[in-house]
Amino acid sequence: MAPYAEYFFWVDINKKLLLSKKTHNESQLKxxxxxxxxxxxxxxxxxxxxxxxxxxxxxxxINSNTRHLILNIENTQLNRRSNDGRADPWGGFWFSTMDVNAKKGDGKIYRYYKRQLKAVVSGMSIPNGLCFDKARLRAYYCLSFTSCIYVLDLDEQTGEPCSEPRVFYQFNNTDVVPMDA
Incomplete structure (x- = not known):
């Protein structure tokens, strides 16, 4: 079994916690x-x-609980926080940022790939729900306030976005808020 399959990690954003548990035994929650x-x-x-x-x-x-800064993101913007993130199939890491009060237009989506950080999409409120379809060369994300899912085309070799975002699905029921799933 791969070492990655031995542990399940998750976060509690509001409580500022990293939680983990071994997957194949009754070990205590860390x-x-x-x-x-x-x-x-x-x-x-x-x-x-x-x-x-x-x-x-x-x-x-993981074992020593030590952390080392790789790079700062929006560190001069004290009213910002990261919101969601996911690794892509090409070895990149995508994540979103937002205003802590969900101020309209202050959110962004970034991609960190080969030690380079690039803003992929900007001008959003609460971007989240990042996911990828390598077979179709697509990235998807949600915008909660617009009840909309967007799609970007991706480069086959690098996973780099190669199109402008476009609407993939617009929920007609305004009570539906697409969130990170």
């Missing part, structure tokens, strides 16, 4: 308090996670 908001995680290797926190991306050592 809870690590974080000094700032933690919104998304991804595997780097069997000993490290990539943490997407309110002001930066960090390399986190």
């Amino acid at each position: 809870i690590v308090n974080m000094p700032d908001t933690l919104s998304a995680i991804a595997w780097i290797d069997e000993q490290h996670l990539l943490l997407c926190k309110s002001i930066g991306l960090y390399k986190y050592h």
Whole structure:
């Protein structure tokens, strides 16, 4: 079994927690308090996670609970936080940011790939629900306030966006708020 399959990790954004549990036994829940908001995680290797926190991306050592800053994100914007994130099939990591009060137009989606950070989409409120379809070369994301799912075309070799976002699905029922699933 791959070491990645031995552990299940998740976050509690509001409580600033990283939680984990071994998948194949009755071990206790491990809870690590974080000094700032933690919104998304991804595997780097069997000993490290990539943490997407309110002001930066960090390399986190699972056993020692130590973290090292990889790069700052919007660290001069004290009213911002990361919101959602997911690794893509090409080895990139996408994440969104938002105003802590969900101010319209302050959210962005970024892609971190080969040690480069690039803003992919901007001018949103609460971007989330990032996911990928490698076979169709697509990335999807949701905007909660618009009840809409958007799609981007991706480059076959790198996974880099190669189109402008377009509406994939617009919910007609305004009570439906697409969220991170």
